[in-house]
Amino acid sequence: MNYFLFIIKSAFEDFRRSKMQTFLTSLGILIGVFAVVMLTAMGLGLKKYISDQFDALGKNTLFVAPGKLLESGGFGASSLLGNRFDLKDLNRLKRIRSIKAITPLASKSGEAKGTKKTEFVTIFFSSEAFFDISGFEIDKGRFLDKSDIDKRSKVLIAGPKIAEKLFGSINEALDKKVSIDNVTFTIIGVIKSKGGGGFGGPDYDSYFFGPYTTI
Numbered sequence: 029m030n031y032f033l034f035i036i037k038s039a040f041e042d043f044r045r046s047k048m049q050t051f052l053t054s055l056g057i058l059i060g061v062f063a064v065v066m067l068t069a070m071g072l073g074l075k076k077y078i079s080d081q082f083d084a085l086g087k088n089t090l091f092v093a094p095g096k097l098l099e100s101g102g103f104g105a106s107s108l109l110g111n112r113f114d115l116k117d118l119n120r121l122k123r124i125r126s127i128k129a130i131t132p133l134a135s136k137s138g139e140a141k142g143t144k145k146t147e148f149v150t151i152f153f154s155s156e157a158f159f160d161i162s163g164f165e166i167d168k169g170r171f172l173d174k175s176d177i178d179k180r181s182k183v184l185i186a187g188p189k190i191a192e193k194l195f196g197s198i199n200e201a202l203d204k205k206v207s208i209d210n211v212t213f214t215i216i217g218v219i220k221s222k223g224g225g226g227f228g229g230p231d232y233d234s235y236f237f238g239p240y241t242t243i
């Protein structure tokens with residue numbers, strides 16, 4: 029016990045005699061620890077950002093587009109426009125056992141007229157499975173269901189941002205009519221804020237979603 033007390037007293041005595049050296053040593057340790065903590069925090073922050081971007085796209089989600097690879101590599105615009113998926117392709121893919129869920133997806137852009145504002149919007153047309161695949165949660169109203177698909181209903185699910193722009197608030201958007209390129213739809217639901225939509229791309233909060241049979 030006396031030996032440990034002697035060591036502690038000696039250390040404090042050395043600190044007292046060499047104040048500048050003690051200060052510089054302590055400062056060096058402080059800077060070193062701070063640098064390690066900052067690098068670790070930055071690394072974790074970058075990891076979370078990348079993870080959030082993939083979460084926005086949907087984990088374990090594969091997007092399949094019609095077309096063919098060109099000799100130069102990649103997809104050519106002409107090949108994409110010259111090939112289309114149909115319901116036969118969808119049913120073939122459904123038979124693959126490793127696929128947990130599958131949905132068709134098409135998009136269309138147009139001018140939407142709400143009660144407060146007119147905006148140029150994009151509508152994604154899909155099935156009721158799309159929302160579960162993409163990890164959406166409903167905020168107001170409901171998602172699409174099978175009857176909407178079967179009846180080719182002119183209904184839409186709105187992102188919160190576009191709902192607020194066109195109608196002033198999320199609550200005001202629910203059950204309202206919206207005219208898009210002279211076609212009238214009814215908004216039956218508003219999703220919770222999700223963001224994302226891809227690296228640097230528009231976020232899902234600014235989109236509409238409707239039945240693929242309607243398009």
